[in-house]
Amino acid sequence: MIFEVLTTASCRWSIRNIVALREKQAAYTLVDVATAAGKAPWFLALTPFGKTPGLRHAGEIVVESREINEYVDAAAPGRALLPSDPLRRSWARIWNGYCDEVLMRCIYRLTAPVGTPERVDALDQFDRALARADRHVFEHAAADGLWGGEQPGLTDICYWTVFDVLARVESMADARHLLGHHPTLQRWSERLLAHPSFRVAEAELVAMSAPPSACLH
Numbered sequence: 349m350i351f352e353v354l355t356t357a358s359c360r361w362s363i364r365n366i367v368a369l370r371e372k373q374a375a376y377t378l379v380d381v382a383t384a385a386g387k388a389p390w391f392l393a394l395t396p397f398g399k400t401p402g403l404r405h406a407g408e409i410v411v412e413s414r415e416i417n418e419y420v421d422a423a424a425p426g427r428a429l430l431p432s433d434p435l436r437r438s439w440a441r442i443w444n445g446y447c448d449e450v451l452m453r454c455i456y457r458l459t460a461p462v463g464t465p466e467r468v469d470a471l472d473q474f475d476r477a478l479a480r481a482d483r484h485v486f487e488h489a490a491a492d493g494l495w496g497g498e499q500p501g502l503t504d505i506c507y508w509t510v511f512d513v514l515a516r517v518e519s520m521a522d523a524r525h526l527l528g529h530h531p532t533l534q535r536w537s538e539r540l541l542a543h544p545s546f547r548v549a550e551a552e553l554v555a556m557s558a559p560p561s562a563c564l565h
């Protein structure tokens with residue numbers, strides 16, 4: 349049964365899910381839930397939180413990009429995106445939680461205006477959180493390559509979001525420079541941002557609501 353990613357063209361959280369589905373070689377489609385007046389009422393009726401992305405599969409809905417990817421890994425055939433070793437699997441989940449509950453929360457705090465004490469404090473907190481990840485995140489990773497090995501796993505997919513925000517959002521320039529203090533994360537960021545799976549997923553999302561290519565000429 350096909351997986352439907354319910355999203356909008358600007359919702360980069362859903363790139364996580366597109367990458368996971370591609371890595372599983374699962375059949376999927378993207379469904380644009382944006383309307384001129386916001387998210388479509390039929391979509392809002394499916395989820396208690398009103399956030400994209402959602403995943404519809406077998407008549408049910410799953411939300412939260414990280415949980416969606418756990419579901420995809422369990423429900424779709426294809427290579428496992430979490431380690432099979434129980435200890436490494438636990439650590440993958442611990443670090444995935446750290447990504448969303450610590451690093452991404454720091455990033456939300458960085459919306460404080462540049463030059464304010466809140467911003468200075470948020471930057472300092474982010475730097476300390478990055479330092480902890482830099483020292484420890486690869487302790488239970490695959491021996492070579494990305495966290496998951498040669499191909500991206502769920503931990504790579506989670507952290508791509510942090511690196512993507514730092515690379516893309518202009519107001520994050522000061523936070524982006526912090527990566528230079530953390531060589532393991534810096535290297536990881538470069539590899540993930542250049543990785544074809546993420547590039548293809550990103551292009552697919554952006555093209556989701558574009559008119560058919562014949563109209564563009």
Ligand SMILES: N[C@@H](CCC(=O)N[C@@H](CS)C(=O)NCC(=O)O)C(=O)O
Nearest residue numbers: 359360361398399400401412413414
């Ligand atoms: N933690 C969520 C974040 C999702 C999220 O913030 N989605 C945005 C769009 S990209 C949204 O729907 N925001 C509306 C809102 O926060 O009410 C996830 O990982 O899926």
